[in-house]
Amino acid sequence: MQRWSAKEKAHIQVKRPNVIKAYNQFKGGVDLLDMLVSLYRISIRSKKYYVNVIFHLIVLSIVNGGLLYRRQCSQLRLPKNEIRSLLEFRIDVAEALLKTSIPTQPKQRGRPSLRIRSQEENSTEKPRRSSIRLPPIVVQHDGVNHWPATTGKGRCRFPGCSGKSTILCSKCKVRLCLNTRNNCFIAFHQ
Known part of the structure; x- marks a missing residue:
């Protein structure tokens, strides 16, 4: 095959093994996956090799799931601004896995009187406002543990609705x- 030689200032013919030719011909998917x-490697130091x-x-x-998601989006001809990035896909997978488990109440330890006093001290602080992020579609439509709970009045988050509501989905x-x-509650979860 041809390679540039800096010494001769011209292209020269170089021998190449067939293994290298085959690797270069079919390496596309492996290099993309690597x-x-x-990009977002989990770096955990462990003495046990099997943990890594x-x-x-x-x-x-x-990553393979993200590639399949991209392939599905391209087959459906979705616009590029609607296709989620690999990082957003990983975050959605993590949220879906975390929200599918039933949370357990931690065991209460210590004196009850001290616990009540510390709760009263913390109740004077106002919670910090944060932007409300919609849950992943998988969690939204799973049909498990979506219970209405009452809360303070706020804007309904269903797309197209501008009403005020005191109902909050517990999940x-x-x-x-x-x-x-x-009835945005049912429409949001279907």
Whole structure:
């Protein structure tokens, strides 16, 4: 094959083994996968080799899932601004895995009187406002543990609804209308 020679200032013929030719011909998917795995690598130092192997396999499966997601989006001809990046896809997978488990109450330890006093001291602080992020579609439509709970009045987060609501989904942590005129709660979860 031809390579540039700086010494002769011209292209020269160089011998190349067939193994290198075959690797260069079919390396596309392997190099892409290695590059995507290296973007958000989980770096855990462990004396047990199999811990690193397990985390590497988890990252490989998430990256392969992200590639399948991109392929599906291109087949559906979605616009590029609607396709989620690999980082957003990883965050959605993590949120979906975290929200599917049923949370358990931690065991209460210590004196009850001290616990009540510390709760009263913390109640005077105002919580910091944060932007409300919609849950991943998988969690939103899973049909498990979505219970209406009452909360302070706020804007309904269902797209297209501009009403105010005091109902909050206990799993999604999103305010939704649930009254005789609007039933955004059911529409959001279907």
